Every structure is written in structure tokens, then in C-alpha cells.
Amino acid sequence: MNMPSIEFSTTPIRCLELTYRGCDDAVAFACAKCGAIATPGMFGGGPHARAAAQKMAEEHCAQRFCRCGAKISKSQTICRECWDGDQRERDERKFGLADKFLASEYGDPVYWEGHEGSMGDGYFSNVEEVIEYCADSDLTLPTYVWACSRLPFAIDVDMILESAFEQHFEGARDMLSEESRQELQQFLQNWCQKQNIESWQTDYRRAVILEDSGGVNDNDGEGALDEGAPEE
Ligand SMILES: [Zn+2]
Numbered sequence: 001m002n003m004p005s006i007e008f009s010t011t012p013i014r015c016l017e018l019t020y021r022g023c024d025d026a027v028a029f030a031c032a033k034c035g036a037i038a039t040p041g042m043f044g045g046g047p048h049a050r051a052a053a054q055k056m057a058e059e060h061c062a063q064r065f066c067r068c069g070a071k072i073s074k075s076q077t078i079c080r081e082c083w084d085g086d087q088r089e090r091d092e093r094k095f096g097l098a099d100k101f102l103a104s105e106y107g108d109p110v111y112w113e114g115h116e117g118s119m120g121d122g123y124f125s126n127v128e129e130v131i132e133y134c135a136d137s138d139l140t141l142p143t144y145v146w147a148c149s150r151l152p153f154a155i156d157v158d159m160i161l162e163s164a165f166e167q168h169f170e171g172a173r174d175m176l177s178e179e180s181r182q183e184l185q186q187f188l189q190n191w192c193q194k195q196n197i198e199s200w201q202t203d204y205r206r207a208v209i210l211e212d213s214g215g216v217n218d219n220d221g222e223g224a225l226d227e228g229a230p231e232e
């Protein structure tokens with residue numbers, strides 16, 4: 001009987017198949033270069049799992065390529081440039097859908113990704129701060145920044161109660177009246193308000209247009225940010 005010999009990476013073997021002696025069916029696959037094993041069990045079993053295991057073994061040590069053709073590492077699925085491009089496209093789509101405000105109509109904090117404002121990573125206390133920041137760092141003013149929404153400081157009364165009753169006898173929670181629950185809720189609400197703590201989060205439904213070019217009033221998401229324009 002002429003048994004095929006195993007050769008590591010000298011012939012274009014796509015992956016090794018592991019079979020029971022005398023059987024044709026592969027029960028597992030191994031990378032032809034490093035021998036790492038991939039079994040259908042790792043993918044939950046079944047016909048799809050078999051194909052997935054084979055694919056994993058075939059591609060285990062293979063050079064990976066991004067959809068643009070650039071070489072990428074094993075842990076990447078896409079190259080940096082494509083990722084940035086996708087991100088930009090997503091932003092432009094979001095911008096197209098967003099309600100647009102002029103900077104003069106808006107006084108709250110704003111978000112500009114990739115830049116450090118006085119409120120942390122990307123967060124500036126207002127549009128003026130963005131303008132100053134650009135002037136100080138010799139940067140071009142962005143066409144728009146995102147508006148931010150106030151995140152109220154609040155404590156969930158039911159979460160507190162759940163935790164408080166955790167160790168108690170079954171049914172203990174039912175002994176607490178709805179009135180008492182509401183009393184606590186009101187207390188927590190008042191207490192939170194007194195703390196004067198507020199955070200802001202990016203609101204991608206509202207964009208703030210920076211009036212650099214002297215009035216971009218009739219901009220309905222077209223023109224300034226046409227798809228494919230190398231806007232920065
Ligand atoms: Zn390998």
C-alpha cells in the first residue's frame with residue numbers, strides 16, 4: 001500500500017487531514033506549517049463545523065490579506081487604512097442623518113474624536129474650546145463636531161433593593177410596600193440631584209456645524225462631505 005508521506009510546507013498542501021487508520025473521513029485538520037489542530041468540535045460539530053475547522057487549519061499560518069490586498073497580521077481582519085476609511089464613511093453616514101445645528105445655536109459640550117479636550121478624550125466643553133484648540137495646535141477647524149447629551153446621575157432603586165434582599169428569606173421583598181419603594185426612589189432622586197454630578201455623552205443624532213467658511217446654512221449633508229472626498 002502506498003501511504004502518502006507528510007511533508008511540511010514543501011508541497012502546496014493546504015492542510016493536513018487526521019483520519020482513523022483505514023478510514024477516509026477526516027476527524028480533524030491540522031495546519032500544514034505548524035501542525036496546530038482544528039477539530040469540528042471546536043466549532044460545535046455538524047457539517048458547517050467541519051468546514052470551519054478545515055478552513056481554520058488551512059489558514060492558520062497563511063499570510064492574511066486585507067480586502068484591499070495589504071498584508072495583515074493573524075489577529076487582524078482588516079488593515080488600519082481600511083478601518084479608518086470605514087470609520088470615516090460611517091461618520092459621514094451618521095452626519096447625513098443627523099439634525100444639524102450652527103455653532104451659534106449650540107452652547108453645550110461637543111465631541112471631536114481623536115483630540116483631547118478639557119473634558120477628556122474627544123470632549124470639549126463648547127465649540128469655542130475647539131476653535132481655540134485648533135488655533136493653538138495649528139489645526140484645520142473640522143467641518144462639524146458632534147453634539148453631546150447630558151447623562152443624568154441616577155441610582156436605580158430596584159437594583160439597590162434587589163441587592164439588599166439577596167440574602168433574605170424568600171418572599172421578604174414582597175413585604176416591602178410599593179409606597180415604601182417610592183419613598184426610597186424619591187429620596188434617591190433628591191439625593192442624586194444635590195450631588196451636582198453630570199456627565200456628557202456623544203449624541204450622534206445631532207451635529208454642530210462650525211461656521212468657518214461664513215455660513216454653511218443650506219448644507220443638507222451634501223456638498224461639504226461628499227462620499228469619497230478626502231476630507232480631513
Ligand atoms: Zn499554523
Ligand SMILES: [Zn+2]
Nearest residue numbers: 066068079082
Ligand atoms: Zn485594507
